[in-house]
Amino acid sequence: MAEMLLNCGSSEEEIGRWMSNLTEAPFVLGNVEWASVEALYIALRTLDMVERMELSKLSGLPAKHRGRKLRKRGLVVTEFDGRCFELGSAQHHELVKEAIRAKLLAHPEKCAQFVATRPRTIVHETGFPESRFTQLPAVVFCRILTELREELHQLVS
Numbered sequence: 001m002a003e004m005l006l007n008c009g010s011s012e013e014e015i016g017r018w019m020s021n022l023t024e025a026p027f028v029l030g031n032v033e034w035a036s037v038e039a040l041y042i043a044l045r046t047l048d049m050v051e052r053m054e055l056s057k058l059s060g061l062p063a064k065h066r067g068r069k070l071r072k073r074g075l076v077v078t079e080f081d082g083r084c085f086e087l088g089s090a091q092h093h094e095l096v097k098e099a100i101r102a103k104l105l106a107h108p109e110k111c112a113q114f115v116a117t118r119p120r121t122i123v124h125e126t127g128f129p130e131s132r133f134t135q136l137p138a139v140v141f142c143r144i145l146t147e148l149r150e151e152l153h154q155l156v157s
Contacts, residue, residue: 006117008145009126009138015113019145021096024059027106029099030081035059037099041136042067044078044087044095071133088135096136097144104152115153122146 008019017023021037032052034040036059043055045067058066077086085091104111122145124138 004120005123006120007123007125008142009124015110015117018110019114021100021141022060022064025103025107025110027099027102029102032056034099036063037096037103038063038067040099041096042070044080044092045070045073045075047075047079092135093140093144096141097148100144101148101151104148111152112156115149115156118149118153122149 006013006019007016009016011017011020018025021041024036026033026035027037028034029040034043034056038060039056039058042058042063043052046052046055055063055066075087077084078092079085080095083091083095085095104114122142124141130138
C-alpha cells in the first residue's frame with residue numbers, strides 16, 4: 001500500500017492547503033500582526049518599514065505577486081526584530097519556522113489537525129517547477145513543517 005502524503009502546496013486536503021504559506025491565517029510575530037506567513041516572507045525583502053506594514057496585510061496571490069516584484073530589487077541582507085541575516089540562510093529559515101509556529105499556535109484547532117497528520121511525509125507539490133530564485137526551497141519548507149509537527153506533538157502528548 002502506498003504511503004499517503006500530506007501536500008502543503010496544492011492539496012486536495014483542507015489542512016494541506018491551510019499549511020501553505022499563502023493561506024490567510026493571522027498571527028503575531030515581532031509585535032506585528034501578519035495576515036499570512038507569505039506576508040512576512042516577502043516583507044523581509046524590503047527594509048522600508050512602511051512598505052513592510054503594507055505587506056503585512058497580504059495573503060494568497062497578491063502576496064506572491066508582490067514578492068516577485070520585491071525580489072527584483074536584489075536585497076540580500078535583511079533585518080527583523082534586531083536580527084540581521086542573509087535571505088536564504090539558516091537564520092532566515094529559522095525565522096520562517098518561528099512564523100509558522102506562531103501561525104499554528106494562533107489557530108489551535110488547525111494546529112491539532114496538523115499534528116494529527118503524523119507520521120505522514122510532508123511534501124510541497126504545486127504543479128509548477130520550483131523557482132530557481134526561491135530562498136525557501138521545498139525541501140527546507142517540508143523539513144520545517146515536519147520538525148514543527150513533532151515539536152507540537154510533544155507539547156500536546
